[in-house]
Amino acid sequence: xxxxxxxxxxxxxxxxxxxxxxxxxxxxxxxxxxxxxxxxxxxxxxxxxxxxxxxxxxxxxxxxxxxxxxxxxxxxxxxxxxxxxxxxxxxxxxxxxxxxxxxxxxxxxxxxxxxxxxxxxxxxxxxxxxxxxxxxxxxxxxxxxxxxxxxxxxxxxxxxxxxxxxxxxxxxxxxxxxxxxxxxxxxxxxxxxxxxxxxxxxxxxxxxxxxxxxxxxxxxxxxxxxxxxxxxxxxxxxxxxxxxxxxxxxxxxxxxxxxxxxxxxxxxxxxxxxxxxxxxxxxxxxxxxxxxxxxxxxxxxxxxxxxxxxxxxxxxxxxxxxxxxxxxxxxxxxxxxxxxxxxxxxxxxxxxxxxxxxxxxxxxxxxxxxxxxxxxxx
Ligand code: SAM
Numbered sequence: 001x002x003x004x005x006x007x008x009x010x011x012x013x014x015x016x017x018x019x020x021x022x023x024x025x026x027x028x029x030x031x032x033x034x035x036x037x038x039x040x041x042x043x044x045x046x047x048x049x050x051x052x053x054x055x056x057x058x059x060x061x062x063x064x065x066x067x068x069x070x071x072x073x074x075x076x077x078x079x080x081x082x083x084x085x086x087x088x089x090x091x092x093x094x095x096x097x098x099x100x101x102x103x104x105x106x107x108x109x110x111x112x113x114x115x116x117x118x119x120x121x122x123x124x125x126x127x128x129x130x131x132x133x134x135x136x137x138x139x140x141x142x143x144x145x146x147x148x149x150x151x152x153x154x155x156x157x158x159x160x161x162x163x164x165x166x167x168x169x170x171x172x173x174x175x176x177x178x179x180x181x182x183x184x185x186x187x188x189x190x191x192x193x194x195x196x197x198x199x200x201x202x203x204x205x206x207x208x209x210x211x212x213x214x215x216x217x218x219x220x221x222x223x224x225x226x227x228x229x230x231x232x233x234x235x236x237x238x239x240x241x242x243x244x245x246x247x248x249x250x251x252x253x254x255x256x257x258x259x260x261x262x263x264x265x266x267x268x269x270x271x272x273x274x275x276x277x278x279x280x281x282x283x284x285x286x287x288x289x290x291x292x293x294x295x296x297x298x299x300x301x302x303x304x305x306x307x308x309x310x311x312x313x314x315x316x317x318x319x320x321x322x323x324x325x326x327x328x329x330x331x332x333x334x335x336x337x338x339x340x341x342x343x344x345x346x347x348x349x350x351x352x353x354x355x356x357x358x359x360x361x362x363x364x365x366x367x368x369x370x371x372x373x374x375x376x377x378x
Contacts, residue, residue, distance in 0.1 A: 011064035019162040021081040058340035080160035088378040092300040093118035103189030108175040110143035111150035113157035120163040180293040197303035276309040308352035316356035325364035331374035348375025
């Protein structure tokens with residue numbers, strides 16, 4: 001039963017955009033008057049007018065402050081030096097850890113661009129850290145977005161963040177329609193795949209703390225720019241990317257749109273099942289397409305869903321598909337992951353991985369325990 005009482009107040013996560021600034025600079029300027037605290041829970045507690053900050057122990061250049069503080073009116077935020085981005089949303093780019101020596105990077109489902117700009121920042125940080133000969137090998141990030149309105153948002157965000165030099169946008173581009181074998185992708189060594197999902201794991205903010213949005217058969221975490229999209233999203237909260245998130249508000253139905261009658265419990269369950277199956281099929285197709293880029297060596301696949309159907313099941317099915325077995329795709333072991341992610345305790349569910357083997361049999365040399373341990377839940 002997920003209808004538990006709200007957990008305590010969450011912090012506001014702030015990613016320091018190293019394309020433009022550094023953590024050190026920000027600690028001396030925007031956060032000069034803040035007290036640094038060792039414990040995350042101290043961020044939202046106590047006096048200090050809320051001016052406390054905690055430097056995250058997993059993700060570099062990520063800090064937590066109190067949600068009572070509004071940074072959006074400040075210079076650093078307006079100039080794109082600070083990006084409001086949830087901690088979980090920082091995992092994929094950090095985990096992918098693109099390095100100039102590896103090759104180009106594709107962000108397959110990029111808008112609004114939080115992860116794209118994070119990738120660019122990491123690539124730049126890794127270039128600076130690399131030997132001078134490697135630093136000369138300029139790499140690019142190809143950001144693909146299908147939706148027209150969200151493509152514009154993506155372009156705006158990249159410009160504000162200072163990522164235009166390294167990121168090239170494929171606006172209004174369906175990732176499934178790209179040809180992985182085309183010459184322009186010959187050097188693509190890494191892909192970040194963060195497709196539309198049910199959004200069932202999104203944590204919304206309101207004054208009372210955190211509300212876990214329960215699985216909703218009609219919700220989908222994708223653009224509300226079409227009438228159908230707006231209708232699906234009514235009552236939902238696209239808060240995965242804080243930068244574009246607003247506190248949950250009551251949405252008034254648009255003219256001509258009727259509320260559907262309340263579904264029965266059976267209806268809801270059947271609808272949820274169908275919705276999850278559709279999403280899962282779509283997500284698997286995108287992951288398999290990512291695996292088909294000839295020079296690709298690393299992919300991160302992420303969702304903001306709590307459902308195994310959209311997570312472990314997709315990963316297992318992709319790994320078990322014959323093309324993946326032939327190419328030798330495997331899960332990245334926890335011990336091979338970047339340091340901050342190795343330290344993250346909450347991993348994938350073994351039973352969820354096993355369920356795919358039970359349904360489909362073992363194909364290739366997939367070890368369910370290893371896959372579950374390589375997956376990350378947050
Ligand atoms: N990665 C983004 C970030 O962190 O800011 C969030 C991505 S959002 C979960 C999924 C995005 O994928 C949506 O903007 C949606 O329009 C886009 N999308 C869905 N299907 C797509 C496809 N076939 N090709 C390209 N983009 C797609």
